[in-house]
Amino acid sequence: MINEAVLLESKTLRDSVLDRTDVLDRVKALSLLPDGVHVTTAMVATYFEVAETVINNLLSRHRQELESNGLRVLRGSDLREYQNLNMSSSSGGYPQRRSSLALWSRRTVLNIAMLLRESAIARQVRAYLLDMEYLVRTRPVDNPVFIDDVRAGEPVPSLDDRIDQRIAHVLGKTVVPVFNALIETSSEHRRELIALRTGVEHLERRLRQNHARLQRLEGRRGIA
Template sequence: MINETALLESKTLRDSVLERTDVLDKVKALSLLPDGMHVTTAMVAAYFEVAERAVNRMAQRHRDELTVNGLRILRGEELARFKGDTLSLYPESYPQPRSSLALWSRRAVLNAAMLLRDSEVARQVRTYLLDMEYLARTTHSVDNPAEAATQSLDDRIDQRITHILGKTVVPMFNALIETSGEHRKELIALRAGVQRVEQRLRQHHARLQRLESPHEGRPLPGVMASMDAMNGRTFEHHIAKLLRRDGCTNVVVQGGHGDRGVDIIALTADGRRLVVQCKRFAPYLNITSPDVQKFVGSAKVLYSAEVALYVATCPFTPEALSIAASGGITAVHRGLLEEWSAGAPLEILE
């Protein structure tokens, strides 16, 4: 099996897998601009969990390759049209660029995953791509292609491991070793090689399960992408739906003019007064300490809340988290929101 670092070195190999843009959301949800097709450099950096300057350096080194795969630099009239048609829809979430704006297609983002050396997310994307390539090569010779297409990936790997290696090849070598004298050492060496292959396949299987399963520390793909596409009001109603799912009652969405800094009021399942502030911001922005301070006043003074949630589609600054903790506010940051939306309950509501 080709090592994942090969993608860093071989443009030919990168080109061969660029159609598999769906793996981006399988590894981690990729947020898009309101046009539903592009991301900015800041959003690329947020996805790969690296500094924006690291993405810019990589883009400068590989500009020709990335341009072929959808990287565009908007300037002048083209930039003005994009700002007016797209970014102006959500002025709070997407800061307006000055003289130029880099737009990345999903294909260009996948290309970036095969060029960023120091991103753990990019490494996972490369690993997933090569797992798929390996699986395609090892299953192309099945007798019934139609049946193979309907089998799950895990079923095919399990069948290959269990029936070919575990129940056929290794026992055969055991029998030959018992009855052979002259070639005993060679057979033992061959058996060891087969057992190494079996172990590698098991590791491969486990890795695929981690990548495919929503229950192994990573929620369902697309959860955050769908929320990033919502407007503020739709997002508030989405949070209200999660509250009802977790047993809250008397849930009222009141976000808007005159809400006094609280978007949702409710009662928890055990009767405690609950208030929620909802912020649908771009994932590369942050909730700051002044934001949380204002909510502390609204939640505790104006509403006398016993449970207060500040729910955001972006991270909180360390100072904001500290103020939230001292003020009795539960900060539901982007990662926690993803888990909550995918089915995990919030501890404060239990």
């Protein structure tokens, strides 16, 4: 199983799990700006329960990685335009009288969780990521051949169980990332997209929970 130290040190491994932004809300609710997509540096610091300077230091050291994953720093006319567009439908949420504004997407917040060492919240997020990565690596959802399992005396999963595994895999690896990309780039229908993504993530969790429950039942029957 991949350990936490490797996740902290390996950019390649961090990039491989950046689509799993749902783990943020499983650990702690992440408050968003009125646009429903971004957070400020101060909000990132609040989420991880660290000083804002800690986040700024990570931004300085890993700026290229964070920007490649969606971090935006607005200045001048871009900043004024962004605030005017989003403040028109909200009573607040954006820091005023600033020369620049860093906008963090959920992907970049997750990126920080994999860089931030001194935060109990970040450690919990990494623990979720590692557990999920372990399940993906050890679950044979992509193998259509079950002959070897029969020869080894292992119970063959039912057709319904295999279908549930496949649907959960596709939702987690394909559909949710598509929603994330749409939410990141679309200025319209954000709330609808976020609601749809939440529904898909809920369905994925239910399928995985059902699969785990079936496995436990099969284990009990084997013992009996």
